[in-house]
Amino acid sequence: MNWTDERVELLKKLWAAGLSASQIAGELGGITRNAVIGKVHRLGLSGRAKTVSSAAPRPRKPRAPSHPASMFRVQGNTALQPSRLPDLDIEPFIQPEVRPMLEPVSCERVTIMDLREAMCRWPLGDPGSEEFRFCGSRSNSASSYCGYHAQLAYQPASDRRRRTAAA
DNA sequence: CCCTGATTCGC
């Protein structure tokens, strides 16, 4: 592929329009983005207004709730307010399919009606099922989690996944 | 690792 006047004009146009070098290369065809960038430099066109990608940032993927209890927040019911946690690595967190595996043997299960402010508010079981309850253990700290779930909540996500996968 | 543009340098 050689740089005909026609192709150079199209290059100028697309570059000015803010297309990336790879996009222009795809548009022109039979050429790499390196060739485009090289040509742009030789033409003295480098440096330009904001690129398309920077002007229109990619749409962000919706994030999973950072906290299991946050999925069950109910306005007006303070017992269901998620506990405050330091902003640690508590990100993607517990997938629904592994959540039932987290249940400790000693956990007291309570319904929403019996959930109290001072209780651990860790969700147990599949939220859609009849068996769905909260851990009702008395929390041992301001985190409002029982020791077991506080431990899980404070684990780095990577460790947590390993543990839950093993369990 | 994906992408971006910038630069170098053998052809």
Added chain:
DNA sequence: GCGAATCAGG
């Protein structure tokens, strides 16, 4: 002049 290889930055 050309563009692959490479680099640095996001």
